[in-house]
Amino acid sequence: MNAITEMIAPWRARWAGLSARDRRAAGVVAAVLGLYLLWALALAPAIATLRRAPAQLAQLDAQWQHMQGLAQEAASLRAAVPVPPAQAAQAVAAATARMGQVGTLQLQGGRGVLSLQGASAAQISAWLAEVRAGARGRVSEAVLSPSGPGLYSGKLSFVIGGDS
Numbered sequence: 001m002n003a004i005t006e007m008i009a010p011w012r013a014r015w016a017g018l019s020a021r022d023r024r025a026a027g028v029v030a031a032v033l034g035l036y037l038l039w040a041l042a043l044a045p046a047i048a049t050l051r052r053a054p055a056q057l058a059q060l061d062a063q064w065q066h067m068q069g070l071a072q073e074a075a076s077l078r079a080a081v082p083v084p085p086a087q088a089a090q091a092v093a094a095a096t097a098r099m100g101q102v103g104t105l106q107l108q109g110g111r112g113v114l115s116l117q118g119a120s121a122a123q124i125s126a127w128l129a130e131v132r133a134g135a136r137g138r139v140s141e142a143v144l145s146p147s148g149p150g151l152y153s154g155k156l157s158f159v160i161g162g163d164s
Contacts, residue, residue, distance in 0.1 A: 083136050085110060088160040091134030095127050103127065111140075114156040118147050124156075135160040 018026065083091070089107055096105040102119040106112060116124065124144075131137035137160040144154035 077132070077136075080136060083134070083161055085161050088135035088137070092131055092137060092158075092160055095130040095134065098130075099123050099127055110159055110161050112137075112158055112160065114158065115154075116144070116156070117153050118151045119153070120150055121152065124152065128156075131158065131160070137161075 015023070015026075088110075092107060092112060093105060096103045096114060099119065102117055102123060104115040104117075106115070114127070128139065137158050139156050139158045141157040142154070144152045144156075147153040
């Protein structure tokens with residue numbers, strides 16, 4: 001405590017040596033500085049958060065709606081009747097045939113590999129949707145790399161029917 005008093009003593013002496021006008025000016029400067037610090041550290045961040053809140057709430061609501069849609073889709077897929085293996089294989093083969101020359105199918109039992117060479121994202125998405133709906137298929141591994149503007153090459157490993 002004594003060390004603090006010794007550190008403050010020169011400042012007190014200097015304050016006492018100031019005229020009343022200078023003390024008032026220093027007080028005004030200190031008040032303005034204090035108000036600025038209050039604004040910069042407490043009020044401005046809070047006001048900025050309040051301004052961003054409606055947009056963030058809208059974004060979170062949209063994400064929640066999307067998640068609800070995915071949950072409903074997952075529930076409907078769980079409730080779907082299993083597809084016989086032969087019918088599932090036919091559905092995958094038909095979906096691959098619609099891709100044209102960009103897709104090559106290797107199917108063995110309830111598992112398969114689709115090799116892609118220059119397939120567009122729309123083609124891959126359509127194939128996935130058709131295999132999921134028609135063969136109850138799901139991708140177990142995907143290795144894709146860009147092969148051109150908007151085109152992809154690689155392999156999709158998948159499982160069809162009720163196999164795991």
